[in-house]
Amino acid sequence: MTIKVLIVEDNAAMQSFLTTLLKNYGYELICFEQGLDALQYLTNHNVELILLDLGLDDIDGQDVLINLRSWSSIPVIVISARFSDKEKVQALDNGANDYVTKPFSAPELMARIRVALRQNQDNQVNQFEFGRVKVDPIARLVLCDGKEIHLTKIEYGILLLLLKNRDKVLTHNQILESVWGKNYIDRPEYVRVHIGQLRQKLEQNPAAPEYLKTEPGVGYRLITE
8 A cells, every 4th residue: 555645845846856865765745835835735534644844934834734633533744844843833833743853864764664654553452561571551561681570550551551652752741741631731840750660670771772762852662673
């Protein structure tokens, strides 16, 4: 099956680069320069992935994300020259699956695309595994090197959230709202403390974590590959 990718990019050189790159990997492409045109297209057509620039002429890419997430869960990777942590956090909180800052390498982008596409396909598994750790959500069992590890309710909630969104960066507020509730947003120190505790229990070297990765100024990502 051919995978359809929608590119929303108003820079002709970047659109040409993305088109050439993705066609070489066998993707079917639909390109728009305007965000509103892309949204209109999506109301009547299906795609498997969207690559979205933020600096569009007609509408800001952040507003495209907000509009899209009100009715669709299509994976979105933001590709933008905006490099501030504030922009990244806002895009992720608005529903982006990932954020790639220009300039970027072709291998990096293709890896992010594979992750985003895979996330939609494999979130129905009954068990999760990474490194020395196995998690059975049905039995609420966490094993490390075959030995059962006790996690607090909050620690387990964070781990399960990261596993269900594995290889995807989650902002502090996404974690806080999901695990603690809406009344706890803007308290990143809560997350930092419990991530530290998870690393002590699950990482071979908590000081240099292999799986529970920090995205500076943004949040955390569980690396499973």
